[in-house]
Amino acid sequence: MVSQYEIKISGRVQGVGFRYAAQKQARFLRLKGWVENLPDGSVRAVINGDTESCTSFINWCREGSAYSWVEGVELREMKPGALGPFTINY
Template identity: 40%
Template sequence: MADICRRAFVEGRVQGVWFRGSTQEQARRLGVGGWARNLPDGRVEVLMCGPESAVSQLEKWLHKGSPFSKVKNVTVTDEADYQTFDGFTTS
């Protein structure tokens, strides 16, 4: 299976509820590299790169989110170029 990158924008109550930290835990468990960051408009942006099956699992998890989050919408796009990351970070 090929390695891919996808970018997600997650809307809802996703800041201040440990969403990025939970995403990082899930990504590390799945072996997905990339990052998650808060955006000024209240969304969280996530870049996920790795084996297609693992990225798809993380994408599915984003729709649920952390225990205290309330995800309303997730928009995902495929990235044209694959990027290599040394782990998964948050900012």
């Protein structure tokens, strides 16, 4: 089954390689979507893929990358739509 989520990750997640690590993890899990920094210091990602891979990515977001410190993860389930290969938005 295909799932799609919007994820907002807060904490020390900008300037520490979080987006690059998220892209690597998403591509490993064969997810589609994107990740970007937000003006409030958090990171937002939209992912699309099989439910198991989405769950794995969400769990990874809760742990974060090597130099990040995740304080919170907010999820919003979305209606699955067409997304391209996982990218970093600037």
